[in-house]
Amino acid sequence: MGINTFMFRERPLGMNLRNYLIRDLNPEDAVARARDKAQFKRVLRENGIPAPLTLYEISDYSDIARLRTLPGEFVIKPNHGMGGNGILVVKREDDVFISPANERYTLEDVRGHLRKIVNGEFSDNIERDQALIEERIYPSPDLVFRYAAGLPDIRVFCFRSVPVMAMVRYSTEISRGRANLSQGAVGMGLDMMTGGITHIHAKKETEDYTPDFFGIPADFRVPRWEEIRTVASETARVSGLSVAGVDVVLNSAGQIMVLEVNGHPGIEIQNINERSLLEALQGVHYIL
The missing domain is CATH 3.30.1490 (Dna Ligase; domain 1)
Structure with a gap:
């Protein structure tokens, strides 16, 4: 239960450094466009990216x-x-x-x-x-397990349009059906190559969260994982954001849809994955 204190091979990305990267790399007009959900939906539509x-x-x-x-x-x-x-x-x-x-x-x-x-x-x-x-939008049955309520989504953290980290944000009755960690949703870290679940954590863990706790099969892989990564990458590209959090869902028909993009993505994703975002960003050859 809780976060492994020895989880990071490298130091984690802190808020100050994240904010510096956003100020340095995310153009103000791109951040403003991403904040305006209605406007960014039009950008998605113009680029052939499905959205609700x-x-x-x-x-x-x-x-x-x-x-x-x-x-x-x-x-x-x-x-x-x-x-x-x-x-x-x-x-x-x-x-x-x-x-x-x-x-x-x-x-x-x-x-x-x-x-x-x-x-x-x-x-x-x-x-x-x-x-x-x-x-x-209703979720794909492939992403609905025990204690589900509402629409789970997949947050993909992209750096220079490269997906570097991802998690399922699993909505429950505790989160009132909302797929936000701050609202009580459960975070499920994902292997970037396979789409398999690596770690599971929540803001207030009351149980030892494992795939078995949620009834998730040991061999589970997020469906259409490679396509989800591609859609997230393309969304980050058309947003003009170098640091972007892309929220993707797989609907009941199995279609990939983008809910929104965030120009100030949270860094809790590294706690969910028990991996440093700083290490992941360095893998995209950004010198810090």
Whole structure:
């Protein structure tokens, strides 16, 4: 249980050095474009990279007032949100909407949530934001194991468009169906060559997490792993970011889709993989 204190062959990448690399290598306009989820989706579409369909873009209270009907199931996201904050995933059952964690919302609750997003309550350093209402994506059954809730995703850390580290962010009821480590999702480190699971950790581990704990077969490999790496690399390239976290999902039809790209990717991925990101970056011949 917990992180092995002797896990890194080299020193881990710290926040100060990560921030320096981002300031030095990520152009400000590319970072701004990545933060704007709606804008970056258009970049993905222009480059033929599949992403969830945006049904509505809500910019102000008048847009909310005009929203008379909603789909049977959908996802709400702040356009400039971070860390999974403000994301609402629901499915209609009679006159209420149910989340993966079995939370119940009325139509007025949903409108209230949209108002909070527009007011910038879930967004970083901006007073007003847009709310995006997207189609709901269901995961490939190949990525659904014990304790699953919501949509697991795969975070691929790319450096100069080269995938150097990756993890499955496994959403559970504890994380309220959200695939964010800060929200309680479980991180599963991945072998970059095979897509097999190497280590499993969570922010607050209450068990000795192993593949067997989640009912994951010993010979499990992420399906279409080489293609996922290629899509992540291409997404990083079109983003213009040298340091990028690309969030990929495999949907219920087995299609690879990109949720978003992060120009300030977290470094918890090295704890999940029990491997230094610094070592991984040096493998791409960046001299530190």
